[in-house]
Amino acid sequence: MTGMRYLKNVTTLKLDPERCLGCGLCLEVCPQAVLALAVGKAVIADRDACMECGACALNCPAGALEVQAGVGCAQAVINGALGRGGGSACCCSPDSRSVGGCC
Amino acid sequence: MNQPFVSGALETPAGQVPRVTSRLTFADRLGGCKARWGLGRMNYKVDPGLYALHSPGDSSPVLVTANYKLTLDALRRELGGLDAWILxxxxxxxxxxxxxxxxxxxTEGVAAAIRDHGLEKVVSHRRVILPQLGAPGAAAHELKRLSGFGAVFGPIAASHLPVFLARGLKATPVMRKKQFPWRERAVLIPMELVAALKWGLMIAAALTILGGLGPGSFSGSYLANALGHGLWAGAAVLWAALAGSVGGPLLLPWLPGRAFALKGLWLGLGAWLALTALARPAPLEGLGWLGLMLALVSFLVMNFTGASTYTSLSGVKKEMRWAVPAQIGLGALGLIAWLASPWLV
Structure with a gap:
């Protein structure tokens, strides 16, 4: 059983340790516990858990994180390929990614 | 103010604010249930603005959320008897x-809401609590610059909010990690089922019509063929739609593989084995069902990536590069085998 782990070696997440201030905000916003703090700097502790939501990069005050953010939704990819607008993407069926239980 | 779930108003320095309680009425629950089945779901909204949960004061916390009614209802239900402002x-x-x-x-939308609804007149502190899952769109440090209000990210689940507030706005690692337990997967089934059956019924109808074609079709046995060969294939398709939309979400963690399309192939194989054990089709007809069912179930489970909580866009694109051609190929081979089977038995 592989449980709920998605594909390996696909994420576009990049961390520049030179820029990192060690504030830890990225750890707070990541919903998959991808990042950790080690000796005052953020490190990518669980790269394959990254779902490329973009929360860490947007909330990094130092611009140390970079990711091609997007929503992992096959229906949205199909809609895009067929030239249908992203506005009505599936995906956002409100429920899966909500407080109670996207897209 | 004029919404059925609002009970009265609270006077504030910024004017009257609609008051809500944590008690959900029958109408709230019915509305939520309908939204889960896709009825009026794209228009299940509340008016944006500031709401008072019970009787908040100028030092009460401010919780920011979306104007999807299911979201607001979950938030107020989970906050129990607490007093808070909900923006x-x-x-x-x-x-x-x-x-x-x-x-x-x-960030801009939250800052505009803070400004438009006069939050600085309503509360004496300068801090809002953003939902953690809003972080892909809202940046805490930018909000401070735009609105003067600092932001703290609250827990992922509204049910953790009371503890988060009691701990002085500190989240534990558990509160920060998105889980996808069976209950959360199960509530998504109705939407999956409605979509799958819509397509499933159309394909089943087409197969029933095509199924009339066989030896003797033009000498009187078309209808018998359609009701036998055709209807059975239609049943196989509907069984596949059911397996993909119900079995996919429920069995997700236990289906082998990481790619959703692969999980769907295994699930489709299982559904086919169960059906053939029961229906005992001729070999070629059974192989036809297999191709059709594998294609359909794999596609349905692949489409569940959008509703799941842990897939990345790069990963979805990667699996679709092999999965979509495979699904088209399996479906086409299955259709050919099934169409040919009456002649070759």
């Missing part, structure tokens, strides 16, 4: 996480 941002009736991903829940 509802206009996300066009989409939940926080999806809206953040699409850009309708964002």
């Amino acid at each position: 509802v941002v206009d996300t066009n009736g989409i939940n926080v996480w999806c809206a953040a991903g699409k850009g309708t829940f964002g």
Whole structure:
């Protein structure tokens, strides 16, 4: 059983340790516990858990994180390929990614 | 103010604010249930603005959320008897996480809501609590610059809010990690089922019509063929639609493989084995069903990536590069085998 782990070696997440201030905000916003703090700097502790939501990069005050953010939704990819607008993407069926239980 | 779930108003220095309680009425529950089945779901909204949960004062916390009614209801239900301000941002009736991903829940929108609804007159502190799943769209440090209000990210689940507030706005690692337990997967089944059956019924009808074609079709046995060969294939398709839309979400963690399309192939194989054990088709006819069912179930489970909580866009694109050609190929081979089978038995 592989449980709920998605594909390996696909994420576009990049961390520049030179820029990192060690504030830890990225750890707070990541919903998959991808990042950790080690000796005052953020490190990518669980790269394959990254779902490329973009929360860490947007909330990094130092611009140390970079990711091609997007929503992992096959229906949205199909809609895009067929030239249908992203506005009505599936995906956002409100429920899966909500407080109670996207897209 | 003029919404059925609002009970009265609270006078504030910024004017009257609608008051809500944590008690959900029958109408709230019925509305939520309908939204889960896709009825009026794209228009299940509340008016954006500031709401008072019970009797908040100028030092009460401010919780920011989306104007999807299911979201607001979950929030007020989970807050129990607490007093709080709820600032509802206009996300066009989409939940926080999806809206953040699409850009309708964002730093500018939150800052505008803070300004437009006079939050600085209502509370004496200068801090709002953003939902953690809003972080792909809203940046805490930018909000401070735009609105003067600092932001703390609250827990992912509304049910953790009371503990988060009691601990002085500190979240534990558990509160920060998105889980996808069976209950959360199960509530998604109705939407999956409705979509799958819509397509499933159309394909089943087409197969029933095509199924009339066989030896003797033009000498009187068309109808008998359609009702036998054709209807059975239609049943196989509907069984596949059911397996993909119900079995996929429920069995997700236990289906082998990481790619959703692969999980769907295994599930489709299982559904086919169960059906053939029961229906005992001729070999070629059974192989035809296999191709059709594998294609359909794999496609349905692949489409569940969008509703799941842990897939990345790069990963979805990677699996689709092999999965979509495979699904088309399996479906086409299955159709050919099934169409040929009456002649070759």
